[in-house]
Amino acid sequence: MSLPIDKQTLTKYDVAGPRYTSYPTAPxxxxxxxxxxxxxxxxxxxxxxxxxxxxxxxxxxxxxxxxxxxxxxxxxxxxxxxxxxxxxxxxxxxxxxxxxxxxxxxxxxxxxxxxxxxxxxxxxxxxxxxxxxxxxxxxxxxxxxxxxxxxxxxxxxxxxxxxxxxxxxxxxxxxxxxxxxxxxxxxxxxxxxxxxxxxxxxxxxxxxxxxxxxxxxxxxxxxxxxxxxxxxxxxxxxxxxxxxxxxxxxxxxxxxxxxxxxxxxxxxxxxxxxxxxxxxxxxxxxxxxxxxxxxxxxxxxxxxxxxxxxxxxxxxxxxxxxIGLGPSAIGFVENTYIQNVKVLPEYYALLSENTLPVERGKILTQDDRIRQWVINHLMCQFEVDKDEFFKTFGFEFEDYFMEESSHLRNCVEDGLIREDYKAIKVTDLGRIFVRNVCMGFDWYLRQKDGHKRFSRTV
Ligand SMILES: C[S@@+](CC[C@H](N)C(=O)[O-])C[C@H]1O[C@@H](n2cnc3c(N)ncnc32)[C@H](O)[C@@H]1O
Ligand code: SF4
The missing domain is CATH 3.80.30.20 (tm_1862 like domain)
Structure with missing residues (x-):
């Protein structure tokens, strides 16, 4: 199946972006x-x-x-x-x-x-x-x-x-x-x-x-x-x-x-x-x-x-x-990301002092969890069911993501997603650029120019 990708879409979406193995992302x-x-x-x-x-x-x-x-x-x-x-x-x-x-x-x-x-x-x-x-x-x-x-x-x-x-x-x-x-x-x-x-x-x-x-x-x-x-x-x-x-x-x-x-x-x-x-x-x-x-x-x-x-x-x-063990390993326990120190001598030194070698982490807010849910559904199922969203969080999808509506419109216009009152579905083209669809739901990315710290999406 060949995909219609024009240069304009490519230039627009081939930007630096996270891989969303976590949300909020590690930075x-x-x-x-x-x-x-x-x-x-x-x-x-x-x-x-x-x-x-x-x-x-x-x-x-x-x-x-x-x-x-x-x-x-x-x-x-x-x-x-x-x-x-x-x-x-x-x-x-x-x-x-x-x-x-x-x-x-x-x-x-x-x-x-x-x-x-x-x-x-x-x-x-x-x-x-x-x-x-x-x-x-x-x-x-x-x-x-x-x-x-x-x-x-x-x-x-x-x-x-x-x-x-x-x-x-x-x-x-x-x-x-x-x-x-x-x-x-x-x-x-x-x-x-x-x-x-x-x-x-x-x-x-x-x-x-x-x-x-x-x-x-x-x-x-x-x-x-x-x-x-x-x-x-x-x-x-x-x-x-x-x-x-x-x-x-x-x-x-x-x-x-x-x-x-x-x-x-x-x-x-x-x-x-x-x-x-x-x-x-x-x-x-x-x-x-x-x-x-x-x-x-x-x-x-x-x-x-x-x-x-x-x-x-x-x-x-x-x-x-x-749970992650070993240098740089990441865990997600009770709504909290935890990452170990990355440098091996530091990892050894902390454990020698009987200290868990934690370097950084993040306790998720409710908004983080909501966005994490949406991003996970987009990445794994290429679909967000708005009813399921309502049943899970008690918010209407459109009400909660009012600020994201222009991003979603852009994605529809560029053929990355289809959206109706029931669901958002990622198209074949959108599957290639799904990180970009997710980026629109990333509250932290929107607050600053965070693109530079990531590799390009394509
Ligand atoms: C831990 S390694 C796999 C096991 C083993 N060390 C090996 O190389 O055969 C994990 C994988 O990450 C991928 N990887 C590593 N650096 C990468 C990079 N800069 N860009 C994309 N993939 C990368 C590679 O495909 C690699 O196989
Ligand atoms: S250096 Fe080579 S062997 Fe080691 S983790 Fe990276 S890809 Fe694998």
Whole structure:
């Protein structure tokens, strides 16, 4: 299905904008949030029978990919690095569990990074055992891990499957030699193919590939070959991320030759061509930048309007509350965002003093929660049902969002949404620019020129 995108629409909407993995977005969180606030929220959580999503951030990677904007620490692979990390992580986990009190059921567990498989097999076993000593793990839930195909041998994949991981995500990025060379990531197709086959043999319920469009030296031709190669391996899910060029945050990105980076129209061409290619080969577009085989649970959940989203990405089985452990990890407990310190020595130092390593956070106001609800519905279901809004919050949608009416009119005129008295529905074109539709509901963005701190929306 080809999409009618004219230059005017593109120029208008290809502005810097948040990805809305949270609302309010992280720049609005405050360092004023004290450790005590987190402790109080954990205690509140202990008083009810809500379930838990647990994210663990393992920051190490063996080598640096120059494009990467994740929170990572580059270290040669040594057992002692992981051991020192686990000592502190375990302390954090014990403190969090003690503040909660009663044992909680983990419905969704996600190890991300960095590269979680930096840990040795013995360390992986110790970490999983530690989690089970403090929490109950629902093995029918989503137990997922991010894996770097360059550094994971068969035995480690088998161990992960044996202890209960059922979802795996491979950082593929691209298959083109020049592109990969420029981002300092040598990772031949044969290696990814081998890992994918092993994952199938081990019966992981779902295999995801991360690919990134807009990297230096990518062109429509090279990325078409990459997507063809991805399709040949038939991963259940594909996250196709827009390259976040944020050199003020990720210094190694300054190494890139600016002229080699596709911008605006060219980048959008790459995206649309890839999207069409995937749609023609049995994938369904899920929300913004995710694709899933039509047979995959994610596609079904999306079609049934029951897909959810949090920092770990899209999920079918959301838990009630969300805790993040490890440097930079984010949680959302009892209506409060909490983020840990990002710098590893700081994380270690605070835990050595028996202090939870909180850096910043945000207690949501009622207006925040209302806008969060709308943005989540737009991002996950591409639809806001005005009746449901009324039933949830007791306000008429039109009354509450009077100031947003001109933004919505613009979006209708540009073909991004359709609106009637019952609902707002995001069109096919609007799905590409859904971040821009959401930006109109972002109260904080409107208060100031906040665009500069984000990567571009396309
Ligand atoms: C933690 S990594 C994945 C696991 C593992 N470290 C690896 O690279 O294989 C998370 C993903 O974030 C994406 N990512 C990192 N930096 C990005 C950037 N600047 N723009 C867009 N996506 C990015 C990549 O696709 C990467 O696979
Ligand atoms: S892309 Fe993955 S392996 Fe590369 S630096 Fe980032 S987190 Fe590490």
């Amino acid at each position: 609005e969180w405050s360092k004023e949030i004290r450790v005590q606030t987190y402790i109080d929220k954990l205690k509140d959580f202990g008083q009810n029978d809500k379930t838990l999503s647990l994210y663990i951030h393992i920051p190490f990677c063996e080598s640096l990919c120059y494009f990467c904007a994740c929170n990572k620490v580059i270290r040669a692979n040594e057992e002692s690095v992981g051991d020192e990390f686990l000592t502190h992580l375990f302390k954090e986990m014990e403190m969090v569990a003690a503040h909660i009190g009663p044992r909680k059921m983990i419905r969704q567990l996600h190890w991300g990074g960095g590269t979680p498989t930096y840990l040795s097999e013995a360390q992986i076993q110790r970490l999983f055992a530690k989690i089970q000593s403090l929490f109950d793990v629902d093995f029918d839930g989503e137990i997922a891990i991010e894996v770097d195909p360059r550094t994971v041998p068969y035995n480690k994949l088998k161990l992960l499957r044996d202890i209960g991981f059922n979802r795996i995500s491979l950082g593929v990025q691209d298959f083109d030699d020049k592109v990969m060379d420029d981002i300092n990531r040598i990772q031949p197709f044969s290696q990814v193919k081998q890992i994918t086959e092993w994952c199938r043999e081990l019966q992981y319920a779902s295999i995801n590939f991360d690919v990134v469009y807009g990297l230096p030296y990518q062109t429509s031709e090279t990325f078409k070959k990459t997507i063809d190669a991805v399709i040949s391996l038939l991963p259940d899910r594909i996250a196709m991320y827009s390259f976040a060029y944020v050199p003020w945050l990720s210094k190694p990105q300054n190494k890139f030759n600016l002229e080699a980076i596709a911008l605006h129209e060219e980048k959008l061409d790459i995206f649309i061509q890839s999207r069409n290619n995937l749609l023609e080969h049995g994938y369904q577009a899920i929300a913004m930048d995710h694709f899933a085989l039509k047979t995959d649970g994610m596609a079904k959940a999306f079609n049934e309007g029951c897909l959810h989203r949090n920092f770990m990405g899209y999920t079918l089985k959301p838990a009630d509350e969300f």
